[in-house]
Amino acid sequence: MNRSRRTGLSAGAAALTLALGAFALAEPAYAAEPTGNDAGASSDQQGGGDETGIYAAARIQYSGAVAKGGSGNVASSDVNWTPPPCWYAPYLGAKDFKKKMSKDIDTSKNTPGMGGTAGSAIGEMERHYEDDYGWTDTPGYKDYNVEKDGEGMFWAGVENPDEPDYLKRKSCTDLPFWVENGEAPPPQYEEAITPEMLAALAYQHMELPDTEVTLAPEAITKVNLPTWAWLDDAAFDEVQATAAINVPGFNIEATTTATPKSLTLDPGTEDATTIPANGECPIVDGRIGEPYAKGRADETPPCGIVYGRSSNGGTFPLKASLTWEISWTGTGQAGPVGLPDGTIEAVQDITVQEAQAVNR
Numbered sequence: 001m002n003r004s005r006r007t008g009l010s011a012g013a014a015a016l017t018l019a020l021g022a023f024a025l026a027e028p029a030y031a032a033e034p035t036g037n038d039a040g041a042s043s044d045q046q047g048g049g050d051e052t053g054i055y056a057a058a059r060i061q062y063s064g065a066v067a068k069g070g071s072g073n074v075a076s077s078d079v080n081w082t083p084p085p086c087w088y089a090p091y092l093g094a095k096d097f098k099k100k101m102s103k104d105i106d107t108s109k110n111t112p113g114m115g116g117t118a119g120s121a122i123g124e125m126e127r128h129y130e131d132d133y134g135w136t137d138t139p140g141y142k143d144y145n146v147e148k149d150g151e152g153m154f155w156a157g158v159e160n161p162d163e164p165d166y167l168k169r170k171s172c173t174d175l176p177f178w179v180e181n182g183e184a185p186p187p188q189y190e191e192a193i194t195p196e197m198l199a200a201l202a203y204q205h206m207e208l209p210d211t212e213v214t215l216a217p218e219a220i221t222k223v224n225l226p227t228w229a230w231l232d233d234a235a236f237d238e239v240q241a242t243a244a245i246n247v248p249g250f251n252i253e254a255t256t257t258a259t260p261k262s263l264t265l266d267p268g269t270e271d272a273t274t275i276p277a278n279g280e281c282p283i284v285d286g287r288i289g290e291p292y293a294k295g296r297a298d299e300t301p302p303c304g305i306v307y308g309r310s311s312n313g314g315t316f317p318l319k320a321s322l323t324w325e326i327s328w329t330g331t332g333q334a335g336p337v338g339l340p341d342g343t344i345e346a347v348q349d350i351t352v353q354e355a356q357a358v359n360r
Helices: 005-011 013-023 094-109 116-130 143-148 195-205
Strands: 031-035 042-046 060-064 086-092 152-159 177-180 214-216 220-222 227-230 239-247 250-266 272-275 280-284 304-307 316-330 337-353
Touching: 060 195, 086 094, 086 239, 094 116, 094 143, 094 152, 116 143, 143 152, 143 177, 195 239, 195 250, 195 316, 195 337, 250 337
Parallel strands: 220 337
Antiparallel strands: 031 042, 042 060, 060 239, 086 152, 152 177, 214 227, 227 304, 239 250, 250 280, 250 316, 272 304, 316 337
């Protein structure tokens, strides 16, 4: 028997959500066990759950410049861009899925209070996997597709633990579905994991070098005296992070690359002038700014600040934001594809004195 997937789900949406939530998504579908170190660290991200919860078993393997655990230190310049809050990924082969799912269904059927609408929903789900009961774009399965064991996998939802919006994180709630080896997931599952999504996750986990601006004078400067600012050459190495999924019949990966682009200075007070005037120091001849040399105190630096008043015994918080150009390449992608720029910020306390001269 086949019905429209949308109609079938909407007819018992509340019950199905209750039944699924009771044992399939009871705990966050995620676990992370980071290993390695800051330089070339890697971590495995996989499904997770409690003893009664179904979970996606496919690991996302991170390598390269990634944080040891959780999100990295890059902020997107586009406030509207976010990594996926959840996704669908390969879970289990047919025999293992039958063992896990049938056990959970039996447990739920025997749980007190699981009668009425919720009980009917669980029965409908049991028919879906055992008796070929499906919907228009969601076929049912005969005996959990055991005859096709080894020819594909059931996919299930995975949460992004770093997604702050609870509802978004919990939004991949479709029942586990079958995908043949080498085939794309059915088109209705728009959240099925893709190389582009892996690129976004690599971006989210990327750990870039801290932005440490060299200043002259350092820490203490004078009113109306140009303060030179520049970045060490080491800051201009490109940085890469890779995310990959490798399971039987499904292997995809994406590498996200970050390249330094420009430095933006915020003096920490309105009584200051940045050089250039917009505060953005671009890369010129492979570097940002120019190191100060003795005897150039009265020259105008290519990148710097002139403070117009003293900090009155305190300090000004000089914020330096290094913008990185982000792109990715991955499975099936012919060339690099742009992502929103990323930024790394650092704050340095600057003391500004009234004296008009300073020895460097």
